[in-house]
Amino acid sequence: MANVYLGLGSNLGDREENLEKAIDALNDFDEIDVKDRSRVLETEPYGKTDQPEFMNMCVAIKTRMSPLSLLETVLGIEHSLGRVREEVWGPRIIDIDILLYEDLELELDDLSIPHKEMHKRSFVLEPLAEIAPDVKHPTLDKTVLELKEDLERGD
Ligand SMILES: Nc1ncnc2c1ncn2[C@@H]1O[C@H](COP(=O)(O)OP(=O)(O)OP(=O)(O)O)[C@@H](O)[C@H]1O
Numbered sequence: 001m002a003n004v005y006l007g008l009g010s011n012l013g014d015r016e017e018n019l020e021k022a023i024d025a026l027n028d029f030d031e032i033d034v035k036d037r038s039r040v041l042e043t044e045p046y047g048k049t050d051q052p053e054f055m056n057m058c059v060a061i062k063t064r065m066s067p068l069s070l071l072e073t074v075l076g077i078e079h080s081l082g083r084v085r086e087e088v089w090g091p092r093i094i095d096i097d098i099l100l101y102e103d104l105e106l107e108l109d110d111l112s113i114p115h116k117e118m119h120k121r122s123f124v125l126e127p128l129a130e131i132a133p134d135v136k137h138p139t140l141d142k143t144v145l146e147l148k149e150d151l152e153r154g155d
């Protein structure tokens with residue numbers, strides 16, 4: 001079973017309910033066990049700023065799925081919760097990103113692990129540091145807590 005960390009975000013509709021539904025949908029798969037979850041944090045939109053505030057959280061799962069099966073699964077959950085892909089970085093009912101998958105480093109057309117932007121995003125590092133402070137980012141060779149502190153200092 002692989003230890004995997006996912007980042008969840010929502011800024012449309014009932015944001016907290018959307019996050020709960022996504023966690024329930026993950027748990028509905030035999031190959032996925034949700035092991036831990038951070039608090040839900042309300043965060044300012046990052047990147048494209050003229051959109052509603054987000055609710056973000058991170059979850060720790062154990063899974064037998066391969067990285068690509070897991071990607072297919074999270075995209076399916078996004079679809080089933082009614083997400084419509086319109087603009088990149090735009091408002092969404094639910095977004096599920098694969099942040100870390102064991103200490104895997106993977107660079108495919110459709111999937112980068114670790115998630116390429118995670119170390120630049122406080123809406124990821126803040127909740128992730130609650131549940132995985134000592135987990136190492138395999139490429140940057142720093143723990144989640146160190147990455148969060150670097151970002152807060154503006155490094
Ligand atoms: N680690 C990853 N987790 C989830 N999707 C990924 C990952 N790496 C690459 N992708 C690809 O990114 C595509 C677009 O994802 P999405 O629409 O959620 O982007 P976004 O949320 O607008 O931006 P970002 O990925 O920067 O958060 C997905 O269809 C998927 O193929």
Ligand SMILES: Nc1nc2c(c(=O)[nH]1)N=C(CO)CN2
Nearest residue numbers: 009043044045046054089123
């Ligand atoms: N605060 C916050 N900002 C974002 C988020 C998000 O989940 N939270 N997701 C984005 C695209 O993935 C772009 N900007």
